[in-house]
Amino acid sequence: MPRAVVCYKWVPAENELRLDPVTRAVDTSSARWKVSDYDRNAIEAGRVLAAERGAELVALTFGDAGAKASQKDVLARGADRAVHVVSAAAGSADGHVTAHALAAQVRALGDVEVVLCGEGAADTYAHEVGPRVAEVLGWPVVTNVRELAVQGERLHAVRVVGGDLEAVECDLPAVVTVLAEVGPAPIPGLKAVIAAGRKPGEQVAVDALGLAPDALAPRTVVTRVTGYAAERSRVLLDAGEPAERVAALVSALTETGAL
Amino acid sequence: MTADTTAMPTDVVHVVAEPHEVAGLVVLALSADPTAAVHVMCLGVPDPATAQALTGCGAMSVVVLAAGAPVPSPGLDRPEDYVPAVAERLAGATPGLVLVPATVSGWEIAARLATRLGCGLVSEATSVRRLPDGGWCAERTLYAGAAVQGLEWHGRAVVSAAAGRGGPGALPPPDAGGAGSGGPVALETVVVDRDTRVRVTSRTSRERDAVDLSAASRVVCVGMGVQTLDDLALVEDLARALGAELACTRPVAEDRGWLPVDRYIGISGASVHPDLYVGVGVSGQVQHTVGIRDARTVVAINTDASAALMGQCDHGLVGDLRELVPLLAGAVRAAGVPS
Ligand SMILES: Cc1cc2nc3c(=O)[nH]c(=O)nc-3n(C[C@H](O)[C@H](O)[C@H](O)COP(=O)(O)OP(=O)(O)OC[C@H]3O[C@@H](n4cnc5c(N)ncnc54)[C@H](O)[C@@H]3O)c2cc1C
Ligand SMILES: Nc1ncnc2c1ncn2[C@@H]1O[C@H](COP(=O)(O)O)[C@@H](O)[C@H]1O
Numbered sequence: 001m002p003r004a005v006v007c008y009k010w011v012p013a014e015n016e017l018r019l020d021p022v023t024r025a026v027d028t029s030s031a032r033w034k035v036s037d038y039d040r041n042a043i044e045a046g047r048v049l050a051a052e053r054g055a056e057l058v059a060l061t062f063g064d065a066g067a068k069a070s071q072k073d074v075l076a077r078g079a080d081r082a083v084h085v086v087s088a089a090a091g092s093a094d095g096h097v098t099a100h101a102l103a104a105q106v107r108a109l110g111d112v113e114v115v116l117c118g119e120g121a122a123d124t125y126a127h128e129v130g131p132r133v134a135e136v137l138g139w140p141v142v143t144n145v146r147e148l149a150v151q152g153e154r155l156h157a158v159r160v161v162g163g164d165l166e167a168v169e170c171d172l173p174a175v176v177t178v179l180a181e182v183g184p185a186p187i188p189g190l191k192a193v194i195a196a197g198r199k200p201g202e203q204v205a206v207d208a209l210g211l212a213p214d215a216l217a218p219r220t221v222v223t224r225v226t227g228y229a230a231e232r233s234r235v236l237l238d239a240g241e242p243a244e245r246v247a248a249l250v251s252a253l254t255e256t257g258a259l
Numbered sequence: 260m261t262a263d264t265t266a267m268p269t270d271v272v273h274v275v276a277e278p279h280e281v282a283g284l285v286v287l288a289l290s291a292d293p294t295a296a297v298h299v300m301c302l303g304v305p306d307p308a309t310a311q312a313l314t315g316c317g318a319m320s321v322v323v324l325a326a327g328a329p330v331p332s333p334g335l336d337r338p339e340d341y342v343p344a345v346a347e348r349l350a351g352a353t354p355g356l357v358l359v360p361a362t363v364s365g366w367e368i369a370a371r372l373a374t375r376l377g378c379g380l381v382s383e384a385t386s387v388r389r390l391p392d393g394g395w396c397a398e399r400t401l402y403a404g405a406a407v408q409g410l411e412w413h414g415r416a417v418v419s420a421a422a423g424r425g426g427p428g429a430l431p432p433p434d435a436g437g438a439g440s441g442g443p444v445a446l447e448t449v450v451v452d453r454d455t456r457v458r459v460t461s462r463t464s465r466e467r468d469a470v471d472l473s474a475a476s477r478v479v480c481v482g483m484g485v486q487t488l489d490d491l492a493l494v495e496d497l498a499r500a501l502g503a504e505l506a507c508t509r510p511v512a513e514d515r516g517w518l519p520v521d522r523y524i525g526i527s528g529a530s531v532h533p534d535l536y537v538g539v540g541v542s543g544q545v546q547h548t549v550g551i552r553d554a555r556t557v558v559a560i561n562t563d564a565s566a567a568l569m570g571q572c573d574h575g576l577v578g579d580l581r582e583l584v585p586l587l588a589g590a591v592r593a594a595g596v597p598s
Contacts, residue, residue, distance in 0.1 A: 014402035014545055015567065026406050095370065095380055123402055125526065126382035127366035128373075135374035140456035143367045156460075161363045163467050163521070166337075170457040181513050219379030219416065224409040225401060230548070230571040232557060238564050238577035246586040249558065249574055250594055256573075258535045258556035259501075259596045 002055040003112045006046040007102050007133065008039035008074060010067040011123045019227035026225045033066065035073050038118035040185035042178045045148055046116045047078035053150060056080045058109060062101045064090045068203065075196035076188035082199070083109070087206040093218055095124075099132030100215035101206055106137060108209065113172045114155065119144055119179050130177035141175040142168055146182050270295040270389060271355030274318065275345055275368065276422075277338050278305035280360045283422030285316045288358055291387050298352070300324060300345055302338040302368075304448070314443040322348075323448040335459040338364045339371075344451035346375035354415035356387070356395070361419040373417040381410055381418045403526045404549025468519045470504065472529040477503035477536075478554070480524060481511050484540020484561065484580060491517060493584045494539050500588040501596065506531065508547050524550035539580050543568025560584065 016031035035043075043059060050057035059079035061067050064087060071082040085101050087093065093101070106112050115137075117130035127143070134141035146165075147158035155174050159166045160181075188196075206216070235252070237245040253259040272288040272295045274281060281301055288297045299321040305313055313321050324341050349357060349372065357376075359369040361383040373380035381387070384397040385407075394413040401408040472478065479498040485491055498505045505522065512523040524531055525547040532553035539560045541547065548571055551557060559572040560580050569575040576583055 014405045017402065017405055026402075096373070096377075099374065124382075125400070125403055126380070128370045128380055128382050131367045131370035132374045132380075135371050140454075141367065141371070142457055144363050159363070160465075163465055165463050165465055166459055167461045168457050168459050179513075214377075219373075219377075219414075220381065220410045220412045222408055223396070223411050225406050226409075227406045228404065228552075230552070232571055233573045234570060234575065235573065236564060236569060236575040236577060238575070242578055242582050243586055245576055245578065246583060246590050249576055249587065250590045252574055253535070253556065253558070254594065254596075256556065259591070259594070 001111070002053060003058055003109055004046050004050045004053065004055045004114050004116065005058045005060050005106055005109065005112050006039070006043045006074075006079065006116045007060050007062075007129065008043060008070070008118070009036040009121045009123070010034070010061055010063050010070040011036045011121060014122060017227060019229055024226045024229065026227045033069065034122075035070055035077075036118055036122040038120065038122070038178065038180050040077065041180045041182050042116045042118050043074060043077045043079060044185045045178050045182045046114075048183070049114065049116075049148065049150060050080075053113070055113065058083055058112075060102060060105055061085070062087065062090055062093070062098050062105075062206070064088055068201070071201035072193075072196050073188075075199045075201065076193045077185070078188075078192070080199060082201040084201070084203050085206050085209070086203050087216075089216075090206075092222070094220045095126060095128040095132050096219045097216055098129050099136050100211055101209065102129070103133050103136035104209040104211055104215075105204065106133070108204075114150070115139075115173075115175045117175065117177045119177050127177070130175055134175035137173075137175070139173050139175055140170045141177070142170060143177045144179055145176050146179045148176060148178065148182060271353045272297045273349060273352065273355065273357045274299045274359075275302065275349075275357060275372070276300075276360050276365070277302050278309045278313070280362070280365075280422055281313055281318075281321075282316045284358050284360060284420070285318050287420055287422055288356075289317055292389060295356075298322075300348065301446075302341045302345070303336060305446075310446060313446060318444065321444055321446045323446050324451050325448050326453045327450045334462060336453075337457070337459060339367050339457070340453040340455065341451065342368055342371045342375070343454050346372055349376060357415070357417040359417060359419045361421045365419050369417045369419040376415060376417070378414065379412045379416040381416060384418045384420050387418055387420070400526070400549070403544075403546040404552075405545045466519045467521050470519075470521055472504055472506055472522065472524065472531050475504035475506075475531060476534050477501050478506050478524075478531050478533045478551075479503045480536065480538045480541055480551075481505065481507040481518065482539060482541030483508060483510055484542075485511070486540075488517075490540075490581060493581065493588075497537070497539070497584050497588040497591070500591040501535070501537070503533075503535070503537070508541055526550065538568050538572070539584060541568055542566050543571055560587075 012028040012031035018027040059074035062085045145157045274284045297318040299318045381397045387397045536554040537558045557572040559568040
């Protein structure tokens with residue numbers, strides 16, 4: 001059976017980050033984690049594509065032990081199988097390492113005709129990993145896609161490139177990175193959630209992929225992550241008649257010179 | 260560790276860009292390091308005016324990569340298709356920084372070049388600096404604007420940076436003291452093979468307004484809470500009363516298609532810095548609010564007092580926009596606000 005692979009990242013929710021009041025260092029320990037936003041659209045696009053092709057849809061992630069918790073979610077979203085490449089060092093991996101790990105697992109799966117990625121991950125938003133995976137595999141890549149179709153061995157896509165819509169075609173296998181606009185990502189229903197419990201979730205140690213040490217050596221090192229805190233007056237006008245609230249706003253804006 | 264700047268090797272920066280993007284990136288390179296030796300690889304043949312400008316852009320050399328046969332029909336060429344040719348040339352060049360524009364094409368080119376060169380990538384860097392020990396450091400946005408990340412590396416890396424929006428405009432012009440080449444250079448044209456695996460079948464322009472939101476002094480922003488075209492008309496009227504530009508959140512433009520895509524604000528859209536921003540039915544996710552950080556005064560109109568924007572505004576008007584927006588437009592007009 002041919003395969004389609006969707007690469008997804010397990011990330012902390014950006015609106016649940018805590019900041020150290022003094023250093024503004026970001027603390028992710030109390031944040032919930034989620035499947036990166038656009039990767040959910042990618043999974044749905046992959047589900048539709050795999051159904052059309054009679055292909056198996058594999059949801060693939062590279063992450064530390066914590067990412068195992070993501071598998072239920074992606075299986076409920078329609079993946080037939082979830083594969084988690086586990087590395088204790090994933091937290092300090094850069095795009096180079098991530099792409100080599102993902103590409104090695106794609107090769108190990110075999111028979112893959114398309115790899116889907118999100119346009120950018122919710123944390124890094126680097127637009128990096130998809131094209132990197134393509135280069136490691138030696139496949140063509142089509143980025144920033146909002147429409148996608150496969151006919152025979154050929155992929156047709158519409159890319160958003162600045163102010164233009166660019167229709168392209170290429171032969172399979174290929175890597176595609178999708179925009180949220182490729183299609184909505186429905187919240188899985190109860191049936192899908194229950195079905196997910198019966199689907200296989202696999203863990204593969206990154207060391208089992210036979211990668212050279214150089215492929216797993218990060219090229220860039222993160223030295224700090226500092227949060228941003230908005231400094232605004234936050235005056236809520238929530239009491240009184242609507243006309244009074246509006247009048248209060250207009251006079252406040254006039255006083256501060258905003259009007 | 261003490262810095263021994265005299266032992267520092269000369270910085271080499273390779274600019275890899277389409278003709279119209281080259282000059283902006285050279286400015287960026289020279290403002291990051293005025294002593295850098297900047298070499299340009301121009302992806303595609305410039306028109307005569309651009310070519311003229313490139314000879315004096317401050318780079319030490321400019322190589323124009325021209326597509327060899329089969330020449331694609333004009334307008335269907337892609338800068339992405341030069342990646343193998345560029346990688347081949349860079350593999351033999353002095354390592355250093357490879358600077359690429361942070362555009363959709365640039366993102367792909369940057370990532371593919373970095374992979375072919377086996378090096379790191381800093382995507383959409385907001386600053387790049389040489390370290391005293393010969394390494395480099397850079398900053399970039401993380402969590403769609405909720406944080407800033409500092410990075411370091413040694414050796415070669417590809418860096419993409421915005422040379423357009425908010426870029427060179429804020430930087431000194433090329434002749435403002437950069438070492439560069441010290442004079443005009445001849446453009447050298449090299450015919451190279453293109454990567455033809457991805458073929459363009461058509462290209463169409465999306466509806467655009469050519470609006471410069473970043474120059475607006477007042478902005479009224481339509482969010483998904485504006486649910487009907489009648490609601491939209493109310494918000495448009497408020498914008499008129501305020502003499503404000505109309506803007507929106509991403510889904511209003513991309514999903515609903517209510518406003519042209521150059522009117523949406525956020526990490527993947529425009530950044531604004533008006534005196535007044537009024538968000539109507541905008542929840543205030545960070546991907547959007549990162550684009551309004553420099554607004555002097557932020558007003559939120561939302562039924563939900565706990566919406567994220569309520570915690571990041573100066574004045575939060577809680578209630579239904581259908582009721583509040585017409586009242587506000589009326590009050591603004593009654594107050595005789597100059598628009
Ligand atoms: C990687 C990434 C990049 C993104 N880039 C961008 C970007 O550049 N720009 C951008 O805007 N978004 C971007 N987004 C999307 C962003 O996360 C939010 O989904 C989006 O900004 C939400 O738009 P909204 O506030 O209009 O809609 P919603 O979040 O749906 O909010 C609608 C609001 O309207 C209020 N409301 C409803 N009815 C009424 C009423 N009658 N009166 C008053 N208020 C009402 C609701 O209470 C709610 O708060 C990005 C997302 C990702 C993952
Ligand atoms: N650790 C990871 N595991 C699986 N997929 C990833 C990972 N990191 C990035 N990706 C994929 O690459 C896309 C772009 O990520 P980035 O280049 O970091 O913005 C994401 O949307 C995912 O599809």
